[in-house]
Amino acid sequence: MSLTTSELRPESAVSRHVIPAGEPYLCEVRRGQTVRLLDLEGNQAIDTLFYSVANPRERYDAQRTLRRQNRAYLTTGSVLYSNLGNPLLTIVADTCGRHDTLGGACAQESNVVRYAFEKRYMHSCRDNFMCACLRDGRLKKADIGANINFFMNVPVTPEGGLTFEDGISAPGKYVELRAEMDVIVLISNCPQLNNPCNGWNPTPAEVLVWD
Template sequence: MAIIARYHVEAQTGVGFRLQQGQFLTIIDPQGEQVADLVAFGAVNTTEWLSSGRSIDYSETIYLTTGHVLYSNRSSPMFTIVEDTVGKHDFLFAACSPESFWILDGIQGYHPSCFENLEKSLGPFGITGDRLPTPFNLFMNASVLPSGQIKIAPPLSQPGSIVRLRAEMDLVVGVSACSTEACNNGTCKPIDVEISGETS
């Protein structure tokens, strides 16, 4: 496979791009303990998007890893996870937003957010913020306690940890280097993105 494109996503920023069916998307944590929020939409019709609910339902687990398929809101396969060196990710939490920083943390001033990163990155593809689904939060270490409370711990990813996904349809993809310090063991860091596949 050849490398088709690489993106270095600086801390608390995002990137949007197209991904063709059969291409591979590799999300890399270059420094360790950094979450990456991933959303995706059908390239042909962006009213089809990556669905947390469908993916969890069909996999019968909230902890998706190697071999699991990520489905759309129309129950179409969007990604297959083909390699995962960490094995612990989150598909429950919405992207952090200005409102979440205010409601959860009392932050009234400006704070970068994944919602803003994704909205800005996907705007050129005609995707507005109110259409953003729950992201697949790669490397996020969230666990559901017996009480039902969700506990966030530092990511298990080490420098160079990866998740590699195969696109099962043509997609528009957004990736944000998570902007919430508490999800990244206190420090927001960059994320690397690599697209690979056969070249003509």
């Protein structure tokens, strides 16, 4: 883990938005701006995708990002690369220390496979992504790829599998990213109730942006 604090003060942010528990959010962050994702009450997974404003077909690429940094988790100093090989954002502060890149977003299909058929119609992160894309108009279903799960604890087992464990975050923990180009930030404040990624209790999160 690489824990680093920020000198940015909430009162100087140019924008602040609280995402209710289990809800989506979409915003833009301009090149050179810093965006903070804040876990208000602790143990809340924040599923996130990033896209170029100039060309939304250019998007966060999990495989390229992991290959270039040679590690499975993200923390301070991690550069998020696009599918065209360009830096999208850089993590510049992190008080949690480790963020998942492998677990993906919960969806109707995965809820059925992992939990039970009656979980099919529970709200999911993929639903959230789709709702936000529909309202915005620039992104479509095909644009939703492998995402980052900020604050989510997904250990890799010795056999190479994944498990969803109780979170390693806490109230007030945050991660900050500096935008290396103008980016669209697409968030699902995870509504999952079937595993401990949200402490069995989804809670609000806050997004702050500074110039």
